[in-house]
Amino acid sequence: MSRFPFPHPYGWFQVAYPDELEPGGVKALRFWSTDLVLWRDEAGEYHLQDAFCPHLGAHLGVGGHVQDGAITCPFHGWRFDGSGSCLEIPYSEKINRKARLRTYPVVNRNGFILAWRHPDETVAPMWEVDEIAEHGDDGWSSYYTSEYVIRTIPQEMMENSADPAHFLFVHGTETVAEVEEYNTDGPCSVMLSKQSYVTPRGTTWGRIDVYNFGPGYSKVWFSGIVDAINIATTTPIDDESCVVRFNFMVRKFEDERMTSTVAEAFVKEINKQIVEDKPIWENKTFLPVPALADTDGPILKFRKWYAQFYAEGVPAGA
Numbered sequence: 001m002s003r004f005p006f007p008h009p010y011g012w013f014q015v016a017y018p019d020e021l022e023p024g025g026v027k028a029l030r031f032w033s034t035d036l037v038l039w040r041d042e043a044g045e046y047h048l049q050d051a052f053c054p055h056l057g058a059h060l061g062v063g064g065h066v067q068d069g070a071i072t073c074p075f076h077g078w079r080f081d082g083s084g085s086c087l088e089i090p091y092s093e094k095i096n097r098k099a100r101l102r103t104y105p106v107v108n109r110n111g112f113i114l115a116w117r118h119p120d121e122t123v124a125p126m127w128e129v130d131e132i133a134e135h136g137d138d139g140w141s142s143y144y145t146s147e148y149v150i151r152t153i154p155q156e157m158m159e160n161s162a163d164p165a166h167f168l169f170v171h172g173t174e175t176v177a178e179v180e181e182y183n184t185d186g187p188c189s190v191m192l193s194k195q196s197y198v199t200p201r202g203t204t205w206g207r208i209d210v211y212n213f214g215p216g217y218s219k220v221w222f223s224g225i226v227d228a229i230n231i232a233t234t235t236p237i238d239d240e241s242c243v244v245r246f247n248f249m250v251r252k253f254e255d256e257r258m259t260s261t262v263a264e265a266f267v268k269e270i271n272k273q274i275v276e277d278k279p280i281w282e283n284k285t286f287l288p289v290p291a292l293a294d295t296d297g298p299i300l301k302f303r304k305w306y307a308q309f310y311a312e313g314v315p316a317g318a
């Protein structure tokens with residue numbers, strides 16, 4: 001029994017980085033409690049499909065190979081194209097039209113391979129993944145990335161940013177961000193806040209603005225002393241674990257060394273925070289009716305917004 005009373009959310013999720021696969025490459029993955037195969041055709045397009053061959057169930061990501069724009073099953077050589085149709089059964093004149101692979105819409109955007117996952121495979125993507133202007137911009141560094149597997153669900157991780165008070169206790173910050181605005185608009189939500197920092201030269205103000213695009217993809221913009229962006233992606237592996245990837249970029253300084261020093265400092269801080277958050281996340285429970293303080297962040301608003309991503313609905317009380 002899962003600790004969390006939720007099905008997998010629907011939306012766009014990171015499944016890989018573009019450079020994980022060369023054209024012609026094949027990779028076994030597992031997300032949403034589903035075995036998957038990610039492959040790249042010779043033209044460089046990415047395809048994500050259910051892993052098990054509809055013939056007799058071989059895993060296409062283990063020994064499958066790409067040829068002429070199709071993936072070939074290692075067991076009996078059946079070939080499937082990027083739409084999931086069976087193209088050829090090499091030892092039969094006929095094609096079994098019922099043999100189809102579930103295929104997930106995929107985009108290569110902002111330095112991520114993102115897949116649309118909905119429990120109903122006939123539901124087409126309900127929103128686009130916007131381009132992030134700073135990604136690939138000369139004024140910004142490339143990504144500094146880190147990756148973690150955490151025993152929790154994306155909702156719980158995302159709730160963290162709507163919970164400023166925990167920073168005082170879990171992360172030892174001296175001040176807590178003041179939420180100025182929290183707004184939702186369909187699959188997007190925005191939380192604007194300001195944060196004071198104590199520096200050797202006195203207190204200074206910065207901003208932390210969190211933009212969530214769907215259930216597992218956010219952009220956190222830090223500004224003030226330096227400008228930095230963290231694109232955080234979270235993808236469920238199964239009912240109670242997920243992979244989170246942080247992708248930091250900083251606005252470049254004239255001095256290249258300064259750019260990497262600042263970026264590395266951010267990465268170090270976020271690594272520290274994850275290590276601090278992990279035992280809380282991995283052991284806490286989800287309380288459908290929490291007892292909140294008036295000065296807590298917009299936790300209930302966040303949950304109400306997030307509930308839209310559970311196509312099967314959420315259990316009563318949650």
Ligand code: FES
Pocket residue numbers: 053054055056057058073074075076077078
């Ligand atoms: S199991 Fe894939 S071709 Fe037979």
Ligand SMILES: [Fe+2]
Pocket residue numbers: 160166170171273277
């Ligand atoms: Fe945290």
